[in-house]
């Protein structure tokens with residue numbers, strides 16, 4: 001087998017219904033998918049498709065586009081047609097755009113019950129159009145735009161309020177026999193968010209889209225999302241994820257993918273096992289780890305590469321990896337599959353590791 005394959009996941013996935021979002025299965029045991037959202041004006045078709053292409057290349061599986069205006073709605077047919085991955089139309093205020101998105105061939109539509117005021121009397125028509133087109137709907141509840149009625153009832157967007165809002169909205173669709181639904185209940189506080197998703201997962205079997213909303217700039221947002229998704233996914237809760245960062249959307253995909261890999265929910269790609277360095281280090285571990293990471297980026301096979309600063313844990317970790325270096329005395333012992341294949345001067349460590357990694361990757365590809 002592949003030595004770097006992820007270990008068994010921490011928990012059985014919670015059984016849910018399965019949706020087909022433009023060819024990507026969500027829920028019902030399908031692999032957890034990673035999503036993002038474009039930041040371009042959706043009406044700027046070329047810019048939006050360009051960003052979708054970048055997202056696709058970085059591993060994004062489903063992409064969402066905002067539809068705040070008529071011009072954006074008009075752009076949907078071209079975007080849905082030319083995008084390489086399923087496109088979800090994100091609709092906050094106007095039910096008419098829901099129909100436009102369904103007609104445009106979008107893979108799904110996201111609606112926000114708190115924001116669509118005149119929604120109730122349109123649910124029947126939406127359910128009918130969505131059923132005919134086979135278009136799933138995400139009910140996306142956000143703490144920042146919670147239904148006024150529930151805000152009054154609970155005083156603030158608590159986990160219970162978010163869940164009640166989502167399930168109430170589902171019930172409107174269910175009355176019309178529509179169940180092709182996934183749900184999100186996002187909050188900017190991971191603690192409230194985790195509690196909301198736990199509650200929700202006890203009360204329905206719809207697939208769940210995880211997200212910490214307004215998670216912040218890259219560093220903070222990454223930590224918040226990793227902590228919250230880690231808690232939920234390790235309990236088997238969550239079928240598709242979106243990391244929200246105040247950063248380019250490609251970064252969201254990198255973080256989301258890494259979270260899934262870390263939790264063993266996805267085969268690991270390149271994994272650098274590098275030590276934090278300490279007073280025993282005999283090389284600049286940070287620099288070495290960075291150079292090796294940069295040199296191996298985009299290698300198309302799962303590979304575990306150990307970069308260790310000295311001989312204490314060095315040889316042990318390097319042996320466990322596919323490839324590694326244990327440094328000492330201005331030299332690096334290069335290990336491949338547990339065997340020291342050669343010892344090189346410090347200046348040649350990076351190039352040797354990269355050479356060996358490419359060789360191993362070629363072999364793996366040939367298998």
Ligand code: SF4
Nearest residue numbers: 275277278281309310
């Ligand atoms: Fe320190 Fe060596 Fe461990 Fe790195 S491998 S943290 S240098 S003891």
